[in-house]
Amino acid sequence: MPLDEISARWVADLQATGAVREDAHARLHDLLLRAARAEVGRRSGRVRLSGVELDDLAYQAAADAMLAVLGKLAGFRGESRFTTWAYKFVMLEVSAKIGRHFWTRKPTLPLDEADWERIPARFGLSSENEAEWRELMDAFRHSMEHELNERQRLIFKAIVLDGVPLDTLCVELSTNRNAIYKNLYDARRKLRAALVAKGHLSEDAS
Amino acid sequence: MIDLDAFLRTDPQDVGCGEATELLHVYADLHLADPEEAARRYPGILAHLRACGPCSTDFDGLIAALHEE
Ligand SMILES: [Zn+2]
Numbered sequence: 001m002p003l004d005e006i007s008a009r010w011v012a013d014l015q016a017t018g019a020v021r022e023d024a025h026a027r028l029h030d031l032l033l034r035a036a037r038a039e040v041g042r043r044s045g046r047v048r049l050s051g052v053e054l055d056d057l058a059y060q061a062a063a064d065a066m067l068a069v070l071g072k073l074a075g076f077r078g079e080s081r082f083t084t085w086a087y088k089f090v091m092l093e094v095s096a097k098i099g100r101h102f103w104t105r106k107p108t109l110p111l112d113e114a115d116w117e118r119i120p121a122r123f124g125l126s127s128e129n130e131a132e133w134r135e136l137m138d139a140f141r142h143s144m145e146h147e148l149n150e151r152q153r154l155i156f157k158a159i160v161l162d163g164v165p166l167d168t169l170c171v172e173l174s175t176n177r178n179a180i181y182k183n184l185y186d187a188r189r190k191l192r193a194a195l196v197a198k199g200h201l202s203e204d205a206s
Numbered sequence: 207m208i209d210l211d212a213f214l215r216t217d218p219q220d221v222g223c224g225e226a227t228e229l230l231h232v233y234a235d236l237h238l239a240d241p242e243e244a245a246r247r248y249p250g251i252l253a254h255l256r257a258c259g260p261c262s263t264d265f266d267g268l269i270a271a272l273h274e275e
Binding site for chain 1: 207208209210211213214215216220222223224227230231232234235257258259260261263264265266267268270271272274275
């Protein structure tokens with residue numbers, strides 16, 4: 001795919017020498033920093049960080065996004081505009097850095113009784129009408145204990161029960177988003193199939 | 207609060223975080239030009255963004271950055 005004019009100019013300037021290259025690097029850094037600051041601001045409501053910490057995080061994200069862009073520049077094929085591609089690395093770096101900030105403690109198994117008791121509330125089931133959902137929750141627990149493997153159970157517990165952000169769990173378990181998502185996906189699919197088989201959930205899309 | 211039924215529902219077209227991240231910039235440009243075409247060409251990414259909080263946050267950020275330009 002041929003690069004559009006502006007994207008081609010970016011790539012050429014960043015790969016040039018001397019003043020042209022330095023100027024392009026400076027412009028790219030400005031662009032990435034502006035995007036990182038805006039993104040950190042957009043997410044600030046969800047993270048408990050001070051203004052200074054947020055700005056620091058934006059600087060780090062921009063610097064690492066810059067390294068990623070320069071490192072992968074030779075492989076950029078123009079499937080999107082250059083700036084769209086570059087901004088993507090800002091988003092990924094902001095996510096990774098916010099995830100690291102939440103770092104708490106390694107999640108553990110097994111679930112204890114207190115953990116099991118917290119599950120209904122996570123799904124908005126109140127004790128007032130427990131009679132209506134008791135069987136569903138018993139089946140849910142049975143499926144979690146028998147249908148999921150340890151890894152799936154651990155990830156399900158951390159994300160659903162403890163509300164650990166997925167990007168934080170990546171840090172805690174030394175893995176990547178895709179691997180955790182796949183585990184969670186399989187856990188969701190298995191639990192649903194088991195609950196449908198027992199008649200607690202309906203098969204059709206609601 | 208999580209809707210149990212909705213949360214457990216998985217879409218077999220869902221490509222996962224790896225592929226969604228790999229193509230996020232391509233999908234974003236296409237989405238800005240023609241959202242329906244983006245959905246038609248990349249149903250697996252659309253399915254993923256609907257189900258994955260972190261990836262959809264990145265996608266929203268990317269779209270916001272492009273609107274800022
Ligand atoms: Zn994802």
